[in-house]
Amino acid sequence: MRCKFCKKPAFIKLHYPKMYLCEEHFKEYFERKVKRTIERYKMLKPDERVLVVVSGGKDSAVTAYILKKLGYNIECLHINLGIGEYSEKSESYAKKQCEALGVPLHIVRVKELLGKGIGEVRTRRPTCSYCGLTKRYIFNKFAYDNGFDAVATGHNLDDEASFIFSNMMHWNTQYLAKQGPVTPSQFNGKLVKKVKPLYEVTEREVVAYALANGIEYMMEECPYSVGATTIEYKEILNEMEEKRPGTKINFVKGFLRKRHLFEAELQEAELRECRVCGMPSSGEVCSFCRFWRLEEPIDFRVKR
Ligand code: Q46
Ligand code: ZN
Ligand code: ZN
Structure with missing residues (x-):
């Protein structure tokens, strides 16, 4: 098969919109799509200082890469969770990625900072629950303490669609009301603005973009993610996408149009x-x- 634009051999077949693209035209397509997402949701202004949270994985690596390419003023933060070898490997990938990009990398190590790594605390709280709480606090406070205007994370369309899907299955209207591509700054800037530049690109497209640009990333999953229900929801959505291309993006965009319906239930403490x-x-x-x-x-x- 050949590229829709230049007739060179195809690098990827996109399902929605359906087309074959060569490597160069795929990169262009992906970058244009992310740029449009940033503009459509008014995520970032050109002069803002952006902190990209890099885990060592593909999504955050691509987020840092593309924001740099689009000319944003970025620095990166890696949070080493202290989950044995998994965290050591993740940190070394984050270092490699930032070196390749020529972007400053800050590292916060949970074990050094708080005495125990994630998974080592004796608590009834599920590991992922206090891990999430810890990560969110650290990247927000780090950004606030160092005067960043925004925090960018690597959530992609598959993450968002499965998050919305699972919260709908449980009717967690409180979470649904607050879910979206941008969370504005609040509380006199102490809650720093959060943005998700990959909001409209699929996981498959992110993988292809990383490959096309030679971005190396950690492929292993966190040991605590095994059996997570979000993975099941992703599989279900992928099956639906296979049968009806466009399911994910239409689901997420439809949700954004109807999100106000959930806001009525929001009990903001x-x-x-x-x-x-x-x-x-x-x-x-x-x-x-x-x-x-x-x-x-x-x-x-x-x-x-
Ligand atoms: S929450 Fe849970 Fe993740 Fe933390 S403990 Fe691992 S799987 S890293 S996104
Ligand atoms: Zn082409
Ligand atoms: Zn406190």
Whole structure:
């Protein structure tokens, strides 16, 4: 098969819209799509400082690569979760990716910072639940302490579609009301703006783009992700996409049009400052400081 535009041998067959593209035209297509997503949802202004959270995996590596290529002012943050060999490998991939890009990389190691790695804390809380809480707190506070305007993460269309799908299956209307490509800055900037530049590209397209650009990434999954229900939801959506190309993007775009219906159910807890760290909290002490039993705030400011 040949490229739709230049008749060179095809590098990829896209299913929606259906077309064959050579490597060069695929890169162009992908970059244009991400640029349009950033503009459509008004994610970033050209002069903003953006912190990209890089895990070592493909999605965040591609996010950093493309934001740099589109001319944004980015720095990267890797959070080493302290999950044995998996985390060591992830960190070395994040380093390699940022070196190749020529972008500054900051590293925060959970075990050094908090005494224990993810998976080592004795708690009834599920591992992924306190892992998520820890990551979200660290990248937000790191961005806030260092004056970043936005945090960019690597969530792609498959992640978003499966997240919405699973939350609909459980009617978690609170989560649905807050889900989207951009979360604006709140609480006097203490909650830094979050953006997802890969919101409209599929996982398959991200893999192909990484391959086309020689981006190396960690392929192993976190040991705690085994059996996660989100993987099942992704499989179901992939089957549907196979039968009806466009299912995922139409589902997510339809959701965004109807999201206001869930907003009526939003019971926003009144936020105040955490007694320990001063960050926004619904109780006297925020969930991060409470979980890690902190008595002092953590200062993430980088000496320059
Ligand atoms: S939440 Fe759970 Fe992930 Fe943390 S413990 Fe691993 S699988 S890394 S996205
Ligand atoms: Zn071509
Ligand atoms: Zn706190």
